Each structure stands twice: as structure tokens, then as C-alpha cells.
Amino acid sequence: MRDHLARADLAATSAELTAVAARTGAGIRWSETGSPEFAEKDHTTADGFVISVLQILFFAEIKGEPERVKVCRSSQCRFVFYDRSPARNSTWCSMDICGARHKMRAYRSRRAR
Ligand SMILES: [Zn+2]
Structure with a gap:
């Protein structure tokens, strides 16, 4: 994903993906730089x-x-x-x-x- 997007687009796309993942409870997120991470857990x-x-x-x-x-x-x-x-x-x-x-x-x- 990182190779194809400008920095601002990358941050926005990462935020959108993270929001979708949060709604599904997938337990994953993307940093502002587009790196996939495990979401925080309790x-x-x-x-x-x-x-x-x-x-x-x-x-x-x-x-x-x-x-x-x-x-x-x-x-x-x-x-x-x-x-x-x-x-x-x-x-x-x-x-x-x-x-x-x-x-x-x-x-x-x-x-x-
Ligand atoms: Zn032990």
C-alpha cells in the first residue's frame, strides 16, 4: 500500500482501514505510515x-x-x-x-x- 500513495493519502487510507477493522472487531489497525499492527487489547x-x-x-x-x-x-x-x-x-x-x-x-x- 505504501508504494502507491502519497503521505497524506496514506494516513487517510490507514485511518479508514483502521476504522473498518475496528467496526468488525478484527483486532488489527494501520499506523499513519501504513504499517499493519495488532490493535490494542485489554x-x-x-x-x-x-x-x-x-x-x-x-x-x-x-x-x-x-x-x-x-x-x-x-x-x-x-x-x-x-x-x-x-x-x-x-x-x-x-x-x-x-x-x-x-x-x-x-x-x-x-x-x-
Ligand atoms: Zn514461565
């Missing part, structure tokens, strides 16, 4: 959470990298995340939370022996 609701997961799956398929969608290895978490690591070897949704908890449990287990 993360505090169950629907907002489901939409987030679906957007992750959709994004991974579009990028041709569905293997980057993973479930956190923590049995208490099981959060779905998109593995952005260059080596594609992340196992925790967050090293600061689930990764740190795993390291602490492993450390305590070694000390108990």
Missing part, C-alpha cells in the same frame, strides 16, 4: 489474554517461524511466549521469573544432597 480480561496468544500464533505463522512459539517449561506457569533469542533455545517465558525460580530450586536441591 490484558486484564480473559478475552484480552486469548487475543494476545492468538496474535503470537498469527505473527509466528506470518514470519514463517511457528517453532518460536513455545510454552514455558515451568509446570506452575505454562505461559505461551514468542522465543526471540537468536539461538531459538529459550525454555522460560522470563529468565527473571521462571528461569530464576528454576535455578533457585536446582541450587536448593543440590545443597540438600
Whole structure:
């Protein structure tokens, strides 16, 4: 779309597309520069959470990298995340939370022996 429209036309066209998408509940929008984006969602609701997961799956398929969608290895978490690591070897949704908890449990287990 960007190659064919002047900047003002692009912003107007993006606004129109975004308005149509909002009426349908498609969950997508276009920036003023014509870039497609996921529409904002309410993360505090169950629907907002489901939409987030679906957007992750959709994004991974579009990028041709569905293997980057993973479930956190923590049995208490099981959060779905998109593995952005260059080596594609992340196992925790967050090293600061689930990764740190795993390291602490492993450390305590070694000390108990
Ligand atoms: Zn986790």
C-alpha cells in the first residue's frame, strides 16, 4: 500500500482501514505510515489474554517461524511466549521469573544432597 500513495493519502487510507477493522472487531489497525499492527487489547480480561496468544500464533505463522512459539517449561506457569533469542533455545517465558525460580530450586536441591 505504501508504494502507491502519497503521505497524506496514506494516513487517510490507514485511518479508514483502521476504522473498518475496528467496526468488525478484527483486532488489527494501520499506523499513519501504513504499517499493519495488532490493535490494542485489554490484558486484564480473559478475552484480552486469548487475543494476545492468538496474535503470537498469527505473527509466528506470518514470519514463517511457528517453532518460536513455545510454552514455558515451568509446570506452575505454562505461559505461551514468542522465543526471540537468536539461538531459538529459550525454555522460560522470563529468565527473571521462571528461569530464576528454576535455578533457585536446582541450587536448593543440590545443597540438600
Ligand atoms: Zn514461565
